[in-house]
Amino acid sequence: TGYTGGKIRWLQQEEPDNFARTRLILNPKDYIRYRLTGECLTEVSDASGTGLYDVRNNAWCRPLLEKIGLDPGLFPPVVESTAIAGHIDKAAASLTGLPEGIPVAGGGGDAVISTTGLGLIQPGRIGVTLGTSGVVAMGLPEFLPNPQGSLQVFRGNSPGTFTAMGVTLAAAGSYQWFRNALGQYESAEAKRQGKSAFQLLDAAAAVTPAGAGGLIFLPYLTGERCPLNDPDARGAFVGLTSLHGKGHFARSVMEGVAFSLRQVYDLIIGHNQAWMASGELVLAGGGAVSRLWRQILADVFNLPARTVFGSAEGGSFGAALVAGVAAGVWADLSEAVRLVRPESETLPIPENLPVYEKLYRRYVGLYPALRWNDHDE
Known part of the structure; x- marks a missing residue:
């Protein structure tokens, strides 16, 4: 496990023939979107998790890609998490039974969209997840410098925001x-x-x-x-x-x-x-x-x-909030996370x-x- 960039480098070095056949690199959820809509895109939070994205400036880090010998053309356009990133096409409708034309949101990487499900889109609320590992996370209005690399800093699911988190190995x-x-x-x-x-x-x-x-x-x-x-x-x-x-x-x-x-x-x-x-x-x-x-x-x-209603659903609840904003159910995630109500x-x-x-x-x-x-x- 780890950043996607390291896995790409491994493929480049250990399986050069397979790497030479590569035309586009998509994360799993983005490949599913491609099959549903025909659109080859990713969104800001998952792009941030590749280790190849300039999180501060919201763009693929071309100097880094060039330094490690990766063609920038291998990486898809990037949209906001709450943007409509395609619609169910005719072929997908036929295969899945979903109505043609349903909008598909940008979505989010699992780590970040789980924090959205806890309502962590602005400072003042810190999320602590006590799983096998431990996660401490907070939404931020600005980029957090991370010179030692101890934390992970992503673009947030709400446009213009960031998510900082640190992961311990044994909680x-x-x-x-x-x-x-x-x-x-x-x-x-x-x-x-x-x-x-x-x-x-x-x-x-x-x-x-x-x-x-x-x-x-x-x-x-x-x-x-x-x-x-x-x-x-x-x-x-x-x-x-x-x-x-x-x-x-x-x-x-x-x-x-x-x-x-x-x-x-x-x-x-x-x-x-x-x-x-x-x-x-x-x-x-x-x-x-x-x-x-x-x-x-x-x-x-x-x-x-506090514990909150919806936390048991993990990233699925955050994804539903993001999709609701994309579909116009809520104006933005600040309005959507009002559904995150205290349980204890x-x-x-x-x-x-x-x-x-x-x-x-x-x-x-x-x-x-x-x-x-x-x-x-």
Whole structure:
């Protein structure tokens, strides 16, 4: 996986005969549009994800394409996500049963259009997705410089906007590892009770005070991508004493993941603190089902944490909003995302804030302190 540009270079170098036969490069959704409409186009968010697009200036990066020996003619015209990018043609209507002439929107790349489904088109709302990996994202009104390459910056689905995001490699995946490696008792007991093992682990963690007795978990189980781009980073429990029990370990994993996501958030808003004035977290993904994890995130970020209706649909909901704007159902995405209504709300607990702020600062210092042990000199 990764940026499309790297895959194109691989084909160019490893399968030169197949590359020589290539006439046009389309992302999967754009190939589907071609089959439906006959139009060879892409749109700004997916173009941004190729690694070959000048996101700031909204055009293919010709100097880069020329430097790596790619003909700019291989890449299609680019439209806005909410533009009408074709209509169902007669052949597609015959094959699919869809009425001829239905408009087809530009659409969006999966990462960006999922954030649109959470209502992230302007600053002030930060999206956190607790899947196997973790995603922290925010819509922005201007380009975000990213000289270290720690974040990913895309053109947004709303014209003239941008989306910044950072992806950690083991968010809810860390909790799953913990259950599989150290939660055999909970797994067996959950089966007996007809519950989830995560419910039992959550219960043990919930009666453990905030801060897990000083036990800190580093969630670098498969290296890390953001906020630390280091494939050799390794996970750890730090601060272990004889007083720590299963609940401390479970809570430490949840807190360590929250700290890693907070680091990504700090990277994004570090460029402009005003972006988060009166802000909120919007949570999605399987981990957001946990009431305790929602509380920990609200406390670590010191922001209200909400789940929203439609988040379970992921990118499909964002795509429906984009298509509705293209079809004229809504004037623009600012109007469309009003459909993104709160489902639950979790407010920070004031007495937990200083505990987590102190622990977070300690957490941030652990990677550089332990890095010597993770890397062969």
